[in-house]
Amino acid sequence: MSDTHSNTAAYVRDTMIPQKAPPTGQVGAVRWLTENLFSGPVNTILTLLGVAAVYFLFVHLGPWFQNSIWNANSLAECREILDGASGACWGVIKDRWHQLLFGFYPQYTDPAIISALTGVDLATAKGWGDASVEAEKGFGVVFRYWRPSLTFILMVAALVPVLFDAIPRKALWFSAAFPFLAFWLLWGGSIWFPVFAMMGFAVGYIAFIALQRISSLAATVGAVLAPVIWWFFLAEPIGDAVASAIPISLVPIQSHDFGGFMISIIIGVTGIALSLPIGILLALGRQSDMPLVKWICVGFIEFIRGVPLITLLFTASLLLNYFLPPGTNFDIVLRVIIMVTLFAAAYMAEVIRGGFAALPRGQYEAADALGLDYWKSQRLILLPQVLKISIPGIVNTFIGLFKDTTLVVFIGILDPIGLSSAIRADSNWNGIFMELYAFIALCFFIFCFGMSRYSQYLEGKLKTDHH
Amino acid sequence: MSEAMADRKLDRSHMQVSDEVAIQISNMNKWYGTFHVLRDIDLTVNRGERIVIAGPSGSGKSTLIRCINRLEEHQQGQIIVDGTELTSDLKNIDKVRSEVGMVFQHFNLFPHLTILENLTLAPIWVRKTPKKEAEEVAMHYLNKVKIPEQAHKYPGMLSGGQQQRVAIARSLCMKPRIMLFDEPTSALDPEMIKEVLDTMIELAEEGMTMLCVTHEMGFAQAVANRVIFMDQGQIVEQNNPHDFFNNPQSERTKLFLSQILGH
Ligand SMILES: Nc1ncnc2c1ncn2[C@@H]1O[C@H](COP(=O)(O)OP(=O)(O)OP(=O)(O)O)[C@@H](O)[C@H]1O
Ligand SMILES: [Mg+2]
Numbered sequence: 001m002s003d004t005h006s007n008t009a010a011y012v013r014d015t016m017i018p019q020k021a022p023p024t025g026q027v028g029a030v031r032w033l034t035e036n037l038f039s040g041p042v043n044t045i046l047t048l049l050g051v052a053a054v055y056f057l058f059v060h061l062g063p064w065f066q067n068s069i070w071n072a073n074s075l076a077e078c079r080e081i082l083d084g085a086s087g088a089c090w091g092v093i094k095d096r097w098h099q100l101l102f103g104f105y106p107q108y109t110d111p112a113i114i115s116a117l118t119g120v121d122l123a124t125a126k127g128w129g130d131a132s133v134e135a136e137k138g139f140g141v142v143f144r145y146w147r148p149s150l151t152f153i154l155m156v157a158a159l160v161p162v163l164f165d166a167i168p169r170k171a172l173w174f175s176a177a178f179p180f181l182a183f184w185l186l187w188g189g190s191i192w193f194p195v196f197a198m199m200g201f202a203v204g205y206i207a208f209i210a211l212q213r214i215s216s217l218a219a220t221v222g223a224v225l226a227p228v229i230w231w232f233f234l235a236e237p238i239g240d241a242v243a244s245a246i247p248i249s250l251v252p253i254q255s256h257d258f259g260g261f262m263i264s265i266i267i268g269v270t271g272i273a274l275s276l277p278i279g280i281l282l283a284l285g286r287q288s289d290m291p292l293v294k295w296i297c298v299g300f301i302e303f304i305r306g307v308p309l310i311t312l313l314f315t316a317s318l319l320l321n322y323f324l325p326p327g328t329n330f331d332i333v334l335r336v337i338i339m340v341t342l343f344a345a346a347y348m349a350e351v352i353r354g355g356f357a358a359l360p361r362g363q364y365e366a367a368d369a370l371g372l373d374y375w376k377s378q379r380l381i382l383l384p385q386v387l388k389i390s391i392p393g394i395v396n397t398f399i400g401l402f403k404d405t406t407l408v409v410f411i412g413i414l415d416p417i418g419l420s421s422a423i424r425a426d427s428n429w430n431g432i433f434m435e436l437y438a439f440i441a442l443c444f445f446i447f448c449f450g451m452s453r454y455s456q457y458l459e460g461k462l463k464t465d466h467h
Numbered sequence: 468m469s470e471a472m473a474d475r476k477l478d479r480s481h482m483q484v485s486d487e488v489a490i491q492i493s494n495m496n497k498w499y500g501t502f503h504v505l506r507d508i509d510l511t512v513n514r515g516e517r518i519v520i521a522g523p524s525g526s527g528k529s530t531l532i533r534c535i536n537r538l539e540e541h542q543q544g545q546i547i548v549d550g551t552e553l554t555s556d557l558k559n560i561d562k563v564r565s566e567v568g569m570v571f572q573h574f575n576l577f578p579h580l581t582i583l584e585n586l587t588l589a590p591i592w593v594r595k596t597p598k599k600e601a602e603e604v605a606m607h608y609l610n611k612v613k614i615p616e617q618a619h620k621y622p623g624m625l626s627g628g629q630q631q632r633v634a635i636a637r638s639l640c641m642k643p644r645i646m647l648f649d650e651p652t653s654a655l656d657p658e659m660i661k662e663v664l665d666t667m668i669e670l671a672e673e674g675m676t677m678l679c680v681t682h683e684m685g686f687a688q689a690v691a692n693r694v695i696f697m698d699q700g701q702i703v704e705q706n707n708p709h710d711f712f713n714n715p716q717s718e719r720t721k722l723f724l725s726q727i728l729g730h
Binding site: 363388 | 536557565568569571574575577578593622637641
C-alpha cells in the first residue's frame with residue numbers, strides 16, 4: 001500500500017475541475033467543414049472538383065427528369081409533346097412494365113373477370129389519363145399475371161421467417177415448402193408432381209430415423225438412397241395414379257415464355273439459396289483430412305473460378321445437348337440455375353474458407369475438448385461464427401450472382417435487358433434506350449441495396465462483444 | 468510464495484489420493500514433423516492427485532497435457548485415461564474427451580453464445596441431458612464460480628477472470644473425472660488471478676483429479692501433491708512440493724527455480 005493520504009504527499013488535489021464547453025470554432029458546421037472538406041490543399045481541390053461534378057450532372061440531367069413524359073403510347077408521341085426539348089419518355093415503362101417484369105408469360109385475359117377484380121370497365125375507358133385505364137394498366141397487371149404475382153407475394157412471405165428470427169420458427173415450414181409451391185404456380189401442370197417430389201425428402205428423413213438405430217452410416221446411406229428410389233421409381237406411377245383420381249392442375253407454361261425480372265429473381269433467388277449450402281460443403285471439403293474429398297473440392301473450385309460464367313452458360317445451353325441422350329427435355333432455366341449456382345458456390349466456398357481461417361484455433365480445440373463430434377462442432381460452434389465473420393463476403397457474392405443473371409441474355413433468355421431489345425423491336429418504341437436502362441438499373445439497385453442493408457442489419461444484430 | 472495463497476487455509480478432508488489409476492502414460496513419444504517434442508514420457512496419475520507441471524517455455528508442458536485428451540496425437544507409447552486407451556479410434560477419443568475437462572490459457576469461450584448456452588451446449592448435445600436439467604446444472608456451477616448474475620451475457624462482456632471462471636464451470640458441467648489446466652492464469656491481470664486460483668483451490672478441496680500447467684508456484688506449494696518439472700520434452704524431476712522447492716535435485720530445476728522465484 002502506498003501512503004498517498006499521509007502528510008508526506010507532495011501534492012494533493014482538493015477540488016475537481018468541472019466540465020467546460022469546448023472553444024468556439026471546434027463545434028458545429030464550421031468545424032465539420034474545415035475538418036472534412038477543406039483540411040488541406042488536396043482536400044480542397046477534391047471538394048471543388050466534386051462540387052463541379054455534381055453541378056454538371058444536375059445541369060444536364062435536371063431538365064431531362066423535369067420534362068418527363070408519362071402519358072404517351074410511342075416514342076414519336078413523346079417527341080411531339082416535348083417539341084425538341086430534352087426529356088425522359090417514361091411512357092414506355094408505363095406501357096410495358098408488365099413485360100419488363102414477366103416477359104412473355106401468358107396473361108390471364110378474361111375481360112369480365114379482370115374488370116370484376118379491378119373495377120375497371122375497359123369498354124368505356126378512353127385512353128391514357130383515364131383513371132380506369134391507369135388502374136387496369138397498373139394493379140390490373142397483378143391479376144392478369146396472377147400466377148407469378150402470387151408466387152412473388154408468397155416468396156416474400158417465405159423469406160420473412162428466414163430473414164428475421166422474431167417470426168415464430170414454425171413459419172419456416174412454409175419457407176421449406178415454398179420452392180415446390182412456386183414451381184407449381186410458375187410452370188403449372190399437375191400439383192402432384194411437386195408434392196411427390198417434396199415427399200422424397202420426407203422419405204429420406206423417415207429412412208434416416210429408422211436406420212439410425214442400426215448405425216449412423218446406414219442411416220446416412222438410407223437417407224440418400226431412399227429418396228432417390230422414391231423419385232426415380234415410385235413417385236411417377238403413384239403420382240400418376242393419384243393425379244388421375246384427384247386431378248388438380250394449372251395450365252402448363254414453357255420456360256421460354258418466362259422473362260423479365262421474374263426470370264432474374266427465379267435464377268437469382270434459387271442460386272442464392274443453393275449456393276450458400278453448397279459453398280459451405282465445398283469449403284469444408286477443401287479442409288478435409290480425406291485426400292480424395294479435398295482434391296475433388298479444390299479441383300472443382302479452381303476450375304469454376306478459372307472460367308468465365310458466360311462459358312458455363314453457353315455450355316448449359318449448347319454443349320449439354322450433345323452429352324444428354326437425344327430427346328431429353330432438360331429445362332433450359334433449370335440448366336442455367338445449375339450453372340449459376342455452381343459458379344456462385346465456388347466463390348462462396350472461398351469466402352467461407354476465409355472465415356474459417358479467421359477463426360481462432362482455440363474454438364476448434366474447445367469444441368473438441370468438450371467431446372463434440374465433427375458435425376456438431378461445425379454446426380454449433382464453428383459455422384455460426386464463420387458465417388457471421390463472412391457476412392460481407394457472402395452478401396457480396398449474392399449481389400454479384402444476382403447481377404450476373406443478366407448474362408443469360410446471351411443464351412437467348414429474355415431477362416430485363418433482353419426484353420428492352422424486344423420492346424425496341426416494336427415500331428412504337430424503336431430508338432428508346434435510356435429510360436428502359438434507367439428503370440432496369442433502378443430495379444436492380446433496389447434489390448442489391450436491400451441485400452446490402454440487410455447484411456448490415458444482421459451484422460449489427462449478431463454483434464455480441466459489447467452492449 | 469504468491470500473496471494470493473497467504474490468506475487461505477485449505478480444507479484437506481476430501482483431498483485424498485486413492486490407489487486407483489486415473490491416467491497411465493507409458494513410454495510415450497511425440498514428434499512435430501521431425502522435432503522430437505516429447506521424449507519417453509512415463510507418468511502415472513492416481514485419482515485425487517493434484518499435479519502441477521512446471522518448466523521453461525517450449526519444454527512441452529502444453530503438448531503433454533494436450534495429448535491426454537488427444538488434442539495432440541502421440542506417435543509412440545501408450546496413454547490410458549480412465550481405462551480407455553487413446554488410439555485413432557474416434558469412439559475412444561470422444562469417450563475420453565467427455566470425461567476429461569480442459570481449461571485453456573485464452574478461455575476459448577464461444578463468443579456467439581451466452582454464458583448459459585456455453586455451459587449447457589456440451590451436456591445437451593454430447594450427454595443428451597434435457598435442456599432444463601442442463602440449465603439447472605449450469606446455474607449450480609455458475610453459483611459455484613460466483614457469477615450467476617452473468618448467465619445471460621455474452622463472453623465478450625465479461626472480464627478475463629470472469630471468463631476463465633466460466634470456462635472452468637463449462638468444463639465442470641460435463642461432470643468430468645479429470646481436469647486439465649493449461650496456464651489458466653497466464654493471460655490474466657494480477658488482480659484477477661486470485662479469483663481463478665480460488666476456484667481451482669475449491670475444486671481441489673472437493674477431491675478433483677487435476678493436472679495444471681502453471682507458473683503460480685504459490686498454488687503449487689499450497690495445493691499440489693506432486694510437482695513435475697519438464698525440460699526439452701522430458702520429465703526431469705518430480706517430487707512433493709515441499710522437497711521440490713526446498714531441495715531440488717537437478718541443476719536444471721535449480722536454475723529454473725532461481726529464475727522463477729527470483730532468488
Ligand atoms: N503445432 C506445432 N508444430 C510444430 N511445433 C510445435 C507445435 N506446437 C508446439 N510446437 C513446439 O513444441 C515445443 C513445445 O511446445 P509447448 O507448447 O508444449 O511448450 P510449453 O512448455 O507449453 O511452452 P509455454 O510455456 O511457452 O507454453 C515448442 O518448441 C514449440 O515451438
Ligand atoms: Mg504452453
